[in-house]
Amino acid sequence: MNFTVKNTTLRVILDLIYPCYCWGCGKIGERFCFRCNKYNKALNPPFSRPLEPDFHKLFVCGLKEGMLTELISEYKFHSRRYFAPVLAGMIYESVKTLPPETLIVPLPTIRKHIRKRGFDHILEISLELSKNSGFKVAPLLSRARETIQVGQNGKIRRLQAREAFALDKKTFCNIFGENPSSRDLLSRPILIIDDVWTTGASMKSASFILRSAGLQNIYGVVIAKNNGYEFT
Numbered sequence: 001m002n003f004t005v006k007n008t009t010l011r012v013i014l015d016l017i018y019p020c021y022c023w024g025c026g027k028i029g030e031r032f033c034f035r036c037n038k039y040n041k042a043l044n045p046p047f048s049r050p051l052e053p054d055f056h057k058l059f060v061c062g063l064k065e066g067m068l069t070e071l072i073s074e075y076k077f078h079s080r081r082y083f084a085p086v087l088a089g090m091i092y093e094s095v096k097t098l099p100p101e102t103l104i105v106p107l108p109t110i111r112k113h114i115r116k117r118g119f120d121h122i123l124e125i126s127l128e129l130s131k132n133s134g135f136k137v138a139p140l141l142s143r144a145r146e147t148i149q150v151g152q153n154g155k156i157r158r159l160q161a162r163e164a165f166a167l168d169k170k171t172f173c174n175i176f177g178e179n180p181s182s183r184d185l186l187s188r189p190i191l192i193i194d195d196v197w198t199t200g201a202s203m204k205s206a207s208f209i210l211r212s213a214g215l216q217n218i219y220g221v222v223i224a225k226n227n228g229y230e231f232t
C-alpha cells in the first residue's frame, strides 16, 4: 500500500479494518514504518547541547512540528498508547551513547491527566525506553503540586514549576542509601524524561531537585521542542 494517510476519517476507517498500520504512510504491519521514521528524522533531525547548570546535556528528538507533533498528540490526547514504543525508539536513538548504569527519571504527570487518559504517558515511554536501552527506571520525583500548565504564560509556568515536584525520598534511599557521600554513587548518570520542551521550566525544576539531593550527572531528554534551537 502506498498512500499518505492525511485525514482523520481515513484513519478511523483504517483503525477499524486493520489492527496495525503506519501512521505516516498506511503501510500495514507497523505503527510507524522504517521509511517514515527515516523521512521524519531527515526533515526534523534530533539535536543535543549542554545546558549547564541544569543538564550536562539535553537531548531533543526534533522540533515540535510535522509528523513528530502528530505522533505526540495522538499518543497523549487520543489514547493511542501503542505509539509509546515508537516514541521511546526515537528517544533511544538520541541517548544510546549514555552508559548502561544510567537511571531513567520520568517527569511525574499530573494525576488528573493520568485518570483522564487512562495511562501515564511519560512513565509508559520510560518503561519502553528501559526495554530498549537496559537503563533502569527510577521514579525519583513525585508531584508536589497538581497544577495545569497549558495556556499559562511563561512567568506563571516558571513559578508553578518551582513548586511542582519533590524528591521521592523512599526511592532515593533505596538506590543511593540514607546519607550518600560516595562521589561514584552520586555521579551515576540520571536521564530526566519529558515529552515537550516549552519553557523548560518543568525540566529545569526537576533537575534542580535532583541536584539539590546531591546527584551530579544529570541529563535530560524531550521528544520535541516548541520552536527554534535556542534555550532560555
Ligand SMILES: [Zn+2]
Pocket (backbone or CB within 6 Å): 022, 023, 024, 025, 026, 027, 032, 033, 034, 035, 036, 037
Ligand atoms: Zn510509513
